[in-house]
Amino acid sequence: MFTRDAVIAEARSWLGTPWHHQASLKGVGCDCIGFIRGVAQPFVGEIAIPLDYPETWHLYRAEPRMYLGFKARAEEIDPANALPGDILLFGAGKGPAHHCAYVAPSDGLIHCYREAGKVVEHGFSPWWLAKLRHAFRMPGIED
Numbered sequence: 001m002f003t004r005d006a007v008i009a010e011a012r013s014w015l016g017t018p019w020h021h022q023a024s025l026k027g028v029g030c031d032c033i034g035f036i037r038g039v040a041q042p043f044v045g046e047i048a049i050p051l052d053y054p055e056t057w058h059l060y061r062a063e064p065r066m067y068l069g070f071k072a073r074a075e076e077i078d079p080a081n082a083l084p085g086d087i088l089l090f091g092a093g094k095g096p097a098h099h100c101a102y103v104a105p106s107d108g109l110i111h112c113y114r115e116a117g118k119v120v121e122h123g124f125s126p127w128w129l130a131k132l133r134h135a136f137r138m139p140g141i142e143d
Helices: 004-012 032-044 065-071
Strands: 075-077 087-090 099-104 108-113 118-123 132-137
Touching (some): 032 108
Antiparallel strands (some): 108 118
């Protein structure tokens, strides 16, 4: 068992880690999936999501690879019930979910965001809410 506070503390320890496609190394580089995997690893072990993806895979592939990867390792929950330390998946348009973040305290997000160039924490704005597709809870997290 582990606490939500422990997940948030680990996620915040990654703040400022540069964005780097397919990486997952705190302080060196990660992408959104690599960040989620790296933070989760000490708590639940490896989250197995296929890593052979180009940066723009979601523009021309309909398969929900990210969703299926998280579904195999975590409990899917109603996004309205997501709490700090839970994982959110986002998508744009009709394509599959292609971005992920941790819920942060005070209605925020912690994620590695390509446009920011690093791991960041910020508010959960209406822009992000409109793209929210799925939410997951890691096994063993204490409520």
